[in-house]
Amino acid sequence: MRDATLCTIHPTISEEGYTALTVPTHRASTIVFPDAAAYATRGQRDLDGFSYGLHGTPTNRVLEAQLTALEGGRHTVLVPSGQTAIAVIFLAMLKPGDTVLIPDSAYPPVTGFCRNFLAPLGIGHRVYRPDASDLEAQIDSSVKLIWMEAPGSTTMEVQDVPAIVALAKRHGILTGIDNTWATPLLFKPLAHGVDFSMQALTKYVGGHSDLLMGSVSVNDSELRRRLRDQMRMLGLGVPPDAVSLALRGIETMAVRMAHQGRVALELARELADRGVGEVLHPALPSCPGHEIFKRDFAGASGVFSIVLPEAARLNPALDALRVFAIGASWGGTRSLMAPMTITRENAHPRNDKTILRLQIGLEDPADLRADLEAFFDILTTEQADA
Incomplete structure (x- = not known):
């Protein structure tokens, strides 16, 4: 090989005997394949496989697996922020004519997203009291998702998550929660039957006010697929360098x-x-x-x-x-x-x-x-x- 080629193609070295405590930061846009057949069948790879850097590298998969273990779930997806995580859930699960119910104590941009983005698409929302005293009265056939936040942003009301989940299940409605305040260290929504456990990794996971990221953990593989499909259509991904900061933060x-x-x-x-x-x-x-x-x-x-x-x-x-x-x-x-x-x-x-x-x-x-x-x-x- 000539010099220009030697500058371009990295040599393969042995990693035998090398073990580090840190997770390698794999930066990639293009993913290459060992042969033509592997490239031709790349679309058949499961959601844990690798096909393009936007959809994750091994660095991302480590954080996803670590969060999944903490949440007590089966799958986790990473997105660029906590608000993005909420938006992806809503967009993946709701279609024109559907309605989402939101507590009055929720993070204000959630209501703003519903009013300014979902409403023009024909997706409705209604606001219920944090104590859920008026929740069942607001349920009709259009309601497909009940959103929760415990405790509520700023005013700190704690919602009765198990009771709300039980009500939702009686009506065949999905549930999701913003668990950023507690993280899965203090509260595990999936153990209470919540379908989507969301947190802003920007906060306690990052821990140093220097990254933006969000996550959604689920127990249902089909729900994960719908989230990932929505992310792919929107072109959403998380850079491995930010993931490495989250991996460092989560250790402490x-x-x-x-x-x-x-x-x-x-x-x-x-x-x-x-x-x-x-x-x-x-x-x-x-x-x-x-x-x-x-x-x-x-x-x-x-x-x-x-x-x-x-x-x-x-x-x-x-x-x-x-x-x-x-x-x-x-x-x-x-x-x-x-x-x-x-x-x-x-x-x-x-x-x-x-x-x-x-x-x-x-x-x-x-x-x-x-x-x-x-x-x-x-x-x-x-x-x-x-």
């Missing part, structure tokens, strides 16, 4: 979450005792769905919220933070605050109130306490002046 996820969950609960109790506002943490008896949380969850993660009674000096209080950063998302090493105002379709006692969502990271708890004390001192000063 259990340790990180145990610490973050413990510190978050300690701080939530202290803040509730101080009377800074209504503290929304599922492990607190005052939080909606607390009894269900005690029954179904193995523990709590590091995210909770506070309904602020006064917010006139919120910006100065936020600007004075030294340890907490101002930002959304969660699951990383840095503690975050994100002020939010919710407006629910159903009447809700917290509508239009300022809610402060906290993500507890890995800083020293004493520094977090000092930052919180300074933050609430500014708000308290404003109330005293008033």
Whole structure:
């Protein structure tokens, strides 16, 4: 072979005796085949096979298998973000004339996706109360999917997943859940009969605020096929370099979450005792769905919220933070605050109130306490002046 060819074709070397703890990062677009027959029959390969880099490399398959084991399922698919995961489920399972039911406490972009993307396609949605008290009344022959989120974004209501699944099964309806807050370390939806267990790997799996990714785990191979078909039509794939970051993050996820969950609960109790506002943490008896949380969850993660009674000096209080950063998302090493105002379709006692969502990271708890004390001192000063 001449030099140009030698530059192009890599030599084969022996890997005998080489064993590493890290997962190799296989980057690929083109997948080559050993012979003409293998290429001609590439379409017959199963969903775990390799045909094009967009559909996964061995790096992706390792993460899929690891998540599948944690979820207690049979299959997992990886997508570019948590919101993409939700969108793929909805698009794969719903057709014009169908309806999806969504809890009023769900991640707001879910409702936005239904209104702005699904509705023009003729796919409807209806919003039900997080406690599911009005859920059965909303079921008709058009309902093909019931979506859940436990606990709910920002307001932390814990849904009775087993009861909702039982109701859905009586009507022959599929169920899915956003399990990002708990991850399968604290709650395993598939064990309760949920059809689609979704999480934003951006959060606790990644663990370092430096990747975007989502996953969907299922027990039914046909549901997996429908998800993969939808992903193929949309051209969705996950780059192996991002997968390698998720593989690194997942190794420490259990340790990180145990610490973050413990510190978050300690701080939530202290803040509730101080009377800074209504503290929304599922492990607190005052939080909606607390009894269900005690029954179904193995523990709590590091995210909770506070309904602020006064917010006139919120910006100065936020600007004075030294340890907490101002930002959304969660699951990383840095503690975050994100002020939010919710407006629910159903009447809700917290509508239009300022809610402060906290993500507890890995800083020293004493520094977090000092930052919180300074933050609430500014708000308290404003109330005293008033």
